[in-house]
Amino acid sequence: MGPETGGAFLMALVVIVIAGYPYYIIFSMLLNNTASATEAGVYFIVYTGFIGGMLATWGTALGWLMLTLLLLLSISYPWLLGASERRAMWKMDLEDLAECDAFIRRAPTIVDNYDRAITICRRRGEYARAIQYAEAYLAAVGEDFKMQRRLEQLKRMLRRQTLGSKICPVCDTENTPGAAECIRCGRLLALPTDVVAGCASETGLRALAATTITLLAIGIALALLRSSALAIGIVFVSAFVTAMTYVYLRR
Secondary structure (H helix, E strand, O other): OOHHHHHHHHHHHHHHHHHHHHHHHHHHHHHOOOOOHHHHHHHHHHHHHHHHHHHHOOOOHHHHHHHHHHHHHHHHHHHHHHHHHHHHHHHHHHHHHHHHHHHHHHOOOOHHHHHHHHHHHHHHOOHHHHHHHHHHHHHHHOOOHHHHHHHHHHHHHHHHHHHOOEEOOOOOOEEOOOOOEOOOOOOEOOOHHHHHHHHOOHHHHHHHHHHHHHHHHHHHHHHHOOOOHHHHHHHHHHHHHHHHHHHHHHO
8 A cells, every 4th residue: 555545545434434434423411411413414415415515525625624624623622522521520529509698698617518618619710719618617617637737738738739739649748849859758750651641631621622623623734745654643642642642641
């Protein structure tokens, strides 16, 4: 198989994968009961017609335009779905926090309401607000070893968020920003596990997603330009690896 044949094969494979993804979405909507059978049928027919039009105009400017639209659809749908879910979760969190505040006003010494509010704030990355809940509970009850320990952890997480301090995963010691090893146990703080942990942050996940999309676009461009099959394969394999890493860390 020559370079041109290999490039054409990879291009065809990419088109099949991209074209098949919306079908997966449609069937997922049907199985998850997020769309009725009628709605799923309409989506299926319309999308199949779109694919038919793309194949009928393949090789023309209109065909490439339809392929580009298909690529944008496949890429943007997970982002739009994720954004919608995050907005819904954000709204639910606000409602839950308002409910916690109401319960705390009625019974300021019940720890469950504070725990729930602190958990929500930690998930949202609002450590300063979580600290306020912990301090309010301690002010109401006086002493609570468990909450005091949790307050110390929250303060450390806030410093880590604002100052970039490093927490040792072995002895849980807080180290200064830029430290290469733990001041207490000597554990190196720049191991591959720390890199993976950094990728698992919101910024790291966005970088992985952007890298995947960029590599995919480069691979398609190389295939269209009929470049070396080896180069195209390397780019697509790299895109696959970053995509799988993103999916794994996103769980």
